[in-house]
Amino acid sequence: MTTSYSHCQLIADSGSTKTDWALLAGETLVCQCQTQGINPFHQSAEVIDRVLREELLPSLPAETTVGQVAFYGSGLRPELQPMMRQLLMSAFLHADVQAEGDLLGAARAVCGRAEGIACILGTGANSGLYDGQNIVMNTPPLGYILGDEGSGAVLGRQFLNLIFKESAQSALREAFLSEFHLTMADVIDRVYRQPLANRWLASLSPFIHRNLDRDGVRSMVIDNFRQFFRRNLTAYQRQDLPVGFVGSMAFYYCSELKVAAEAEGYCVGTVLKSPLEGLIAYHQAENF
Numbered sequence: 001m002t003t004s005y006s007h008c009q010l011i012a013d014s015g016s017t018k019t020d021w022a023l024l025a026g027e028t029l030v031c032q033c034q035t036q037g038i039n040p041f042h043q044s045a046e047v048i049d050r051v052l053r054e055e056l057l058p059s060l061p062a063e064t065t066v067g068q069v070a071f072y073g074s075g076l077r078p079e080l081q082p083m084m085r086q087l088l089m090s091a092f093l094h095a096d097v098q099a100e101g102d103l104l105g106a107a108r109a110v111c112g113r114a115e116g117i118a119c120i121l122g123t124g125a126n127s128g129l130y131d132g133q134n135i136v137m138n139t140p141p142l143g144y145i146l147g148d149e150g151s152g153a154v155l156g157r158q159f160l161n162l163i164f165k166e167s168a169q170s171a172l173r174e175a176f177l178s179e180f181h182l183t184m185a186d187v188i189d190r191v192y193r194q195p196l197a198n199r200w201l202a203s204l205s206p207f208i209h210r211n212l213d214r215d216g217v218r219s220m221v222i223d224n225f226r227q228f229f230r231r232n233l234t235a236y237q238r239q240d241l242p243v244g245f246v247g248s249m250a251f252y253y254c255s256e257l258k259v260a261a262e263a264e265g266y267c268v269g270t271v272l273k274s275p276l277e278g279l280i281a282y283h284q285a286e287n288f
Contacts, residue, residue, distance in 0.1 A: 007067035009283055010060075010092070013105060013276045014038045014073035019051075020276045023060060027284050032276075033059035040084050041075030048084070052091040066092040070283055072105025072275070102275075103128045104135055109278025110244025110270040113286075117236060117266075121257075122247035123202040125151035125228060129236045139232045144198045150228025152249050156201030158220055159208050160187060172214050176207060209252055221253055225260035233266065242269030246278075 009024040016037045023030040035055040038048050060066075069088050076084060076099060084099035107118035107130040118135070119127040125148045129137035144153035163173040164184060177183065182190075191197045212218045233243070243266050250257055251273040261268045272278055 008064055009068045009070065010066045010095075011276070011279050011283055012038075012069075012071040012073070013102075013274060013279060014071065014076075015102070016042065016074060019073075020274065021056060021059075022276060022280050023064065023066075024280065024284060029280065030064075031059075031061060035059070038073055039075035040073070040080040041077065045083055045087060048087050049090070052087065057091065066095050069095050069097045070279070071097070071099045072102055072108075072279065073099070074102045076101045102126075103138065105275050105279060106244075106246045107135060108282045109246055109272060109275035111242075112278075112282055116241050116269060117233060117238060117243040119150075119228075119232075119243060119245045119250070120247050121150050121152075121228070121245055121249035123152050123199055124148050125154075125232070125249075127228075127232045129238060129241075137236055139235050141232070144201070147231065148198075149231050150225050150249065152202030152205045153198040154201075155208060155221065155224050155249070156204040157191075158224060159204060159217075160191075160201075162216060162220055166216070168215065172211060172217075175211075179207065205249070205252070212256075218256060221256045222260045222263075225253070225257050226264055229260060229264040229266055233264075239265050242267050244269040245271045246273070246275045248273060 008030065011022045011024065013020045014037060016039045019035045019038050020032065021035065022032045035051050038051055040048060069092055071084060071088060081099045085097045088097045088099065089095065103118065103120065103126050106120050107128060110116070110118055111130050113132050115132050116130050117127060118130050124141060124144065126141045127139055128135035141147050144151060148154050163169045163176060190200055208217065212221065243261060245257070250271050254271050258268050270278065
């Protein structure tokens with residue numbers, strides 16, 4: 001016998017690589033599924049519509065009526081939100097639809113309805129001052145060349161600088177080059193001539209994490225986080241608020257993050273690898 005679900009909530013946390021979806025019926029989590037990433041900054045309406053109809057809809061239980069959709073995504077700038085809302089409304093007729101940026105999603109996941117500072121630390125970095133409803137202030141992250149302190153891409157860049165410029169790091173340098181089957185020339189080519197250098201730099205994070213006890217590595221990680229607090233959060237002038245984080249950098253380097261926060265006069269709040277868990281809790285408690 002097929003179970004039918006009516007007036008469900010559908011929640012999405014979307015990045016460029018993948019989109020995680022959760023279907024709620026009241027306080028019950030009906031199912032979770034995954035589709036390819038949806039990023040309206042890089043994808044056309046036709047491509048996004050195809051993802052919704054060919055990947056998402058077949059993954060949902062039959063006899064499901066979606067009454068509310070909350071979509072949070074990277075690349076979802078204010079001028080692109082109407083297009084994203086329209087695509088979701090076309091896929092889910094008669095549903096109330098929200099389409100918001102990933103920073104608001106992070107804030108709702110880690111702060112709920114309370115004031116706080118919400119941060120994303122993954123391949124890139126972002127932060128915002130949250131009043132319990134909206135992001136009211138945002139320091140521009142500027143990307144990994146001009147900014148993105150605290151991110152995986154910047155950590156990867158700093159790590160390469162450390163091992164190639166400090167003679168005391170020769171053993172760590174050789175271990176790195178051997179594991180990745182690279183030469184210094186290969187590294188230069190990968191960073192300066194190949195596409196998506198930021199993702200490649202961030203992909204070095206697992207190796208860095210395994211070598212935290214090597215001389216200078218843990219202090220480099222902590223300094224990367226301290227620069228994030230100084231360059232991005234100082235402008236908010238709210239050291240009284242908890243600072244919540246989502247993203248792999250914050251999750252896997254949580255101990256180093258807390259050391260950096262304490263050194264800069266901040267208190268770390270909730271830390272999540274992915275915002276979806278927090279978003280489920282947020283929307284279970286509120287019919288938006």
